[in-house]
Amino acid sequence: MKVKTSELNGIYVVGLSGKIMGGPESVQFHDAMKQALAGNTKRVIIDLGEVEWMNSSGIGLLVSAYTTLKNAGAEMKLARTTDKIQSLLVITKLNSVFDSHDTVESAVKSFG
Amino acid sequence: MTKPLSTEQLVIPSSVDHIEKVDEFVERFATALGFDRDALADIGICVTELVMNAIVHAHKEKSDLPVQVDVEQHDSGLRVTVRDHGPGFDTETVPDPTSPENLLDDHGRGILIVRAMMDDVQCTRLDDGMQIAFFKRFVPK
Numbered sequence: 387m388k389v390k391t392s393e394l395n396g397i398y399v400v401g402l403s404g405k406i407m408g409g410p411e412s413v414q415f416h417d418a419m420k421q422a423l424a425g426n427t428k429r430v431i432i433d434l435g436e437v438e439w440m441n442s443s444g445i446g447l448l449v450s451a452y453t454t455l456k457n458a459g460a461e462m463k464l465a466r467t468t469d470k471i472q473s474l475l476v477i478t479k480l481n482s483v484f485d486s487h488d489t490v491e492s493a494v495k496s497f498g
Numbered sequence: 499m500t501k502p503l504s505t506e507q508l509v510i511p512s513s514v515d516h517i518e519k520v521d522e523f524v525e526r527f528a529t530a531l532g533f534d535r536d537a538l539a540d541i542g543i544c545v546t547e548l549v550m551n552a553i554v555h556a557h558k559e560k561s562d563l564p565v566q567v568d569v570e571q572h573d574s575g576l577r578v579t580v581r582d583h584g585p586g587f588d589t590e591t592v593p594d595p596t597s598p599e600n601l602l603d604d605h606g607r608g609i610l611i612v613r614a615m616m617d618d619v620q621c622t623r624l625d626d627g628m629q630i631a632f633f634k635r636f637v638p639k
Contacts, residue, residue: 407546408554409517439539441547442611446604453602470539477614478607479596 387437387444389414391421395494398427403436408443419451428460431493435466445478452484465493499577502570509564510549512557520549520567527569528576532636540615541576541634547608548580548630555605556584556628575617575635583627 387409390401400418422430432448448464455462464486467475475481487493508523510516524545528538549565557563566581595606609630613619616632 405521405542407517407521407542408550409514439543441543441550442605442607443546443550445607449602450604453604470536474543474611477611479601483601 387411387415389418391418394431394490397429397431397494397497398422398425399431399433399490401433401436403438405438406440406444406447408441408446412443412447415447415451419454422460423454423458429497430455430460430462431465431490432462433465433490434468434471435490437468437471439470440474442478445474445480448484449480461497463487463493463496465490500572502572502577504571506569508567510567511561512553512559512563512565513561514550514553514559517546517549517553521546523567524569524578527571528634531571531576533576533634534637537634537637541578544612544615544632545578545580547612548632551608552580552582552584552628556582556586572633575633577631577633579629579631581624581627581629586623586628588623589621589630 387406388403392399392401432451452462464484466489467486475484485496487496506527508520510519521542525538525542528541533541545567549567552565553559563583568579570577589609592609593600593606595603595610600606612632617635618633620631622629
């Protein structure tokens, strides 16, 4: 897994790529979330368009980020969720929790 | 189950540093059997799921405890078995991760995902650990 962060219209965008399987590189994702919180970011988009697949460790990272951000008064949305990840969200019923968008731009607009 | 046509085995220490090695090992074997990209993703998700479970939950990342992964080629598909030396658990009584009170837990979805993605899953509690095997059928072309 690779983690790339950027800012778009004041929104913190975390781009993930590769396979997310719970290896040591998960620390990079946690660091990106800490950075978002340290910057008092209120709006975060997780861009999943370049993710090949993720297992439940990856799902756990998303849930953990969602909960941490929500507790800090911030909002998190998913963008470019692949068919494979969407099927996992349906299996785990997390499609009822996460707000997913086809593009980063539509996720940005959805913040209003 | 009939005798496999070919088998390979990988044994790793209980460290998440080795999880990519497991994925590469199983992906190479499954690719040679002709599974397509979508099926390879399902297989990768499920084997890393079970191995992470063994490393983190069963072995508490004690690196001296080995995790064994066996892959078998059969006439009708691929069988993968993950064996650990932890205390074991009853897969029928694990909390439902999709129930509202558990929905935001950051773990506990592994078996649910493997059962949903694979054609057959067998969980066996052994005297000194746990063995979970899954089967992925070849899709006729």
